[in-house]
Amino acid sequence: MSKIVVDMMGGDLGPEAAKEGVRSFKTLHPETELILVGDPKTLADMEGYHIVPSTSVVKMDAGALDALRDKSSSMSLAIKTVIDEKADAVVSCGSTGAFLTMASLKLKKIKGVLRPALITSFPTVIKGKSVTILDIGASTENSAEELAQFALMGSLYSEFVNGVHSPKVALLANGSEAGKGTEAGKAAYTLIKQDSKIDFVGNREARDVMSGDLDCVVSDGYSGNVLLKATEGTAKAMSFLMKKAFKKNILTMLGYLFAKGGIKEMAHTMDYKAVGGALLLGVNGAAIKAHGNCDGYAWKSALCVADKIAKAHLVEKIEKRITNE
């Protein structure tokens, strides 16, 4: 049976959104055990759930050090509960920096893993198809060996969490030809190519990520972070300009009313809330960071990702693949 710990207290929308997400998830997956960490009064209406009481909340803008000091916060206790209860995963939508530092330090690395990586899913132009990217910021610089492990972990994630048979894995580079990339990237290219269990398609540029041709893109943490945030920034700028375009005059406003159906479908394709946040892969127990402003729907999506990881025994699969080699 899979067991997931939930930090109920963080996030911009507070515990009510978390409760809504937990209830929707539980309707879908009554077999999964959930352990909720939070203020007992706030969670008084969550009858029938296993509750671990906490007395404080890590602030959204908290630094990692402050957060580490407060042992009674819902975030700190949620991570401790993963260890105490041998849970499969932990979900939080509190401060990203605090959560990831805490999870990296307290949940030990999977045997053989050199560095955990932060992985997320991006939308692509193909409806319902996403692409996973790692590392998007757990590290700044990465060695070739770390990058090769990211390819292995990302491939397993795409297969067992996103359900892609024989996922196509690419290495992010400044050109699609072999021989492009940083020094570490070039050495990683050779290592990944040697791994017969990875369907490695070679180097790809950042402009190909959303094309729908790839299932997983491997990058060092710094450039992966640039990729993530450039995509976010461009999508935000274009959405802003699009809204402005529709508000230009009475005709364009009328145009929006007619086109609304299509525009909403487009917005849904680009909706990050459907993909379930980012998660730290490579530690014992996946640590899932849902988006800070996540609503009930986003919470449910994040819990579903946690559940898939648990049921797929992803941690064991990673350990087996890495130590076998």
Added chain:
Amino acid sequence: MSKIVVDMMGGDLGPEAAKEGVRSFKTLHPETELILVGDPKTLADMEGYHIVPSTSVVKMDAGALDALRDKSSSMSLAIKTVIDEKADAVVSCGSTGAFLTMASLKLKKIKGVLRPALITSFPTVIKGKSVTILDIGASTENSAEELAQFALMGSLYSEFVNGVHSPKVALLANGSEAGKGTEAGKAAYTLIKQDSKIDFVGNREARDVMSGDLDCVVSDGYSGNVLLKATEGTAKAMSFLMKKAFKKNILTMLGYLFAKGGIKEMAHTMDYKAVGGALLLGVNGAAIKAHGNCDGYAWKSALCVADKIAKAHLVEKIEKRITNE
């Protein structure tokens, strides 16, 4: 008087687009001397222009080495002409790799410059305001000293080519706090901060680039390339989805007809053709690479950028600032 050499033969749309651009530019700036390099038969209708005859054309997919071998190509002769005629700039829309390698090797670096950088302008959400980014791919890895020189060159470019008084310069990083970034980035932060002539606003994330708050963003060539191409890829994906949204049904198609005015204005804001391509900064004579599929309008924009650089004596200004320090 400023003097610009034009490689008339490259590009997907061929010499006719180049001719159109040259003629439009000449109407605006009759005082600037243009030297056109190309097949004399093809350029027979360009009476009154100084023509340097060439006999071959570098293919759009040519590698740098092949291109370097062919000394009679329009691209090779255009770069040679910059040196022979002491011209201020050269514009080509041929193969990017070939042109940049050739320009880097043949046009010597400005005295004191450690590494030339490839600079381009991005649109922002503010109409008519662009932001310059460098390096977008001339190098792969860069030292702190190189990054600091990029800040200086980018600041001068923003001031004298884009006409921004006291341009705001930021360093690309994986977080906006001081102390974020790669090792080279962190050291560059300190160096740039010490330069009182640069209005340095500190670290910025990739998502802030198009916000309209910045005039110049400095990055190592690898991450700058990821930034450029992620922006391109996201814009392309969103345009694709938007077109699909408008084609969904008869209502959405009608909506497009009404909203067209606003949408076209948005497309114009995002139009890369208006910003004039990318250019190699830090060599004697700016080498401007117009977009491969550039039309007459894009050619004219690229020539206008070349003309501004020439008239601003940007090369001399860079040398003076760098050697004075």
